[in-house]
Amino acid sequence: MGPVPRTLELFYDVLSPYSWLAFEVLCRYKNIWNISLQLQPTLIGGILRESGNQPPAMLPHKAVYLRSDLRLLSQHHQVPIHFPKDFFSVILKKGSLTAMRFLTAVKMEHPELLEKVSRELWMRVWSRAAEKAGMSMEQAQELLEWVSTPQVKNQLKETTEAACKYGAFGLPVTVAHLQDETHMLFGSDRLELLAHLLGEKWMGPVPPAVNAKL
Amino acid sequence: MGPVPRTLELFYDVLSPYSWLAFEVLCRYKNIWNISLQLQPTLIGGILRESGNQPPAMLPHKAVYLRSDLRLLSQHHQVPIHFPKDFFSVILKKGSLTAMRFLTAVKMEHPELLEKVSRELWMRVWSRDEDITEPPSILAAAEKAGMSMEQAQELLEWVSTPQVKNQLKETTEAACKYGAFGLPVTVAHLQDETHMLFGSDRLELLAHLLGTSDNGTSYRGEKWMGPVPPAVNAKL
Numbered sequence: 409m410g411p412v413p414r415t416l417e418l419f420y421d422v423l424s425p426y427s428w429l430a431f432e433v434l435c436r437y438k439n440i441w442n443i444s445l446q447l448q449p450t451l452i453g454g455i456l457r458e459s460g461n462q463p464p465a466m467l468p469h470k471a472v473y474l475r476s477d478l479r480l481l482s483q484h485h486q487v488p489i490h491f492p493k494d495f496f497s498v499i500l501k502k503g504s505l506t507a508m509r510f511l512t513a514v515k516m517e518h519p520e521l522l523e524k525v526s527r528e529l530w531m532r533v534w535s536r537a538a539e540k541a542g543m544s545m546e547q548a549q550e551l552l553e554w555v556s557t558p559q560v561k562n563q564l565k566e567t568t569e570a571a572c573k574y575g576a577f578g579l580p581v582t583v584a585h586l587q588d589e590t591h592m593l594f595g596s597d598r599l600e601l602l603a604h605l606l607g608e609k610w611m612g613p614v615p616p617a618v619n620a621k622l
Numbered sequence: 623m624g625p626v627p628r629t630l631e632l633f634y635d636v637l638s639p640y641s642w643l644a645f646e647v648l649c650r651y652k653n654i655w656n657i658s659l660q661l662q663p664t665l666i667g668g669i670l671r672e673s674g675n676q677p678p679a680m681l682p683h684k685a686v687y688l689r690s691d692l693r694l695l696s697q698h699h700q701v702p703i704h705f706p707k708d709f710f711s712v713i714l715k716k717g718s719l720t721a722m723r724f725l726t727a728v729k730m731e732h733p734e735l736l737e738k739v740s741r742e743l744w745m746r747v748w749s750r751d752e753d754i755t756e757p758p759s760i761l762a763a764a765e766k767a768g769m770s771m772e773q774a775q776e777l778l779e780w781v782s783t784p785q786v787k788n789q790l791k792e793t794t795e796a797a798c799k800y801g802a803f804g805l806p807v808t809v810a811h812l813q814d815e816t817h818m819l820f821g822s823d824r825l826e827l828l829a830h831l832l833g834t835s836d837n838g839t840s841y842r843g844e845k846w847m848g849p850v851p852p853a854v855n856a857k858l
Binding site for chain 1: 682823
């Protein structure tokens, strides 16, 4: 038997397009690298509040830059990101509390569906396409009811606090648990560095072994 | 003769460690990719003022994160970055005005020495925790880069003339016009489009973008071989 897979936690919020990029790349690499990917639904609003940070879009030059950055990264990473028409309303007003509680519930009850449901939610917020994630109407209904219970609310709070304890000031945050050290990396643009820390090969955001088209 | 090299402008300030990372990687790739690298000494203070942005270190969590981020990137990129003991004093009080004016003068008078002098200034402030604001400091960096004492002193005197001051202002404004809110900023001039990329972590994306068609010949993009490409002896 080979070496024990290294645990990689990915703290993410579907409100965050950069989280989507990190998510897709790590999902591609989870069967290539010797890692155990732990998806951690997190509330970006909580992270920003706790750290005193603002969403980058609040600075006008950054807001402009974000659009082209995401457009180019979308192409390069083959992730179908499209800016929502009413960006500020979607991101800043509507937020993601219910969605992230829902994913928390999915993780607690149907962890094998967490990846697909997360992707489906990103598709709805950050893309034009939306497909079904394979959850039955019944399952979805049940989970939606469960979303406002203390159990689920607390779990999301705990996960968000865990990210804060690692020093997060935004998302995505990847935490690599190596034998002697733990590394917190911020952003979807630290994955090549992550490969270096893991001693694994970086083959770009769309590694050849995987059919990456979504 | 092959396709025309694409112009790549790198706007940088020696006060910015991430600018150093981008600088070293692009210097490694300038002889590998079909590019013409134009180094643009810029004042990060001007960029931040114009855009209303703050240095990341002003947010406590980011200040903590910066240290480990730069430590890891330093190893991965093989650039010998070490945090100055009194970081806030170096970055926020002392600044880089004279240094960047000096580099502006170097670019105007001895452009072939711009890369080396820039590197020596970074080595002072971001590797050996040495001053870059006093005249002897700047002269020392210039000398180490191969400039004669005479040339260096001449340039230093020229630093406070309107010519040099204005050139630095113009370069900084150019970066602002491209939409900069920090440094480093890389501007890639492709046949049909111009792309502004922020940060030392958009260079793999840059390689991908350098694949546009030139006069109908499709270009498959340049190859990204990590921050330390094999063709170059990268150790500093």
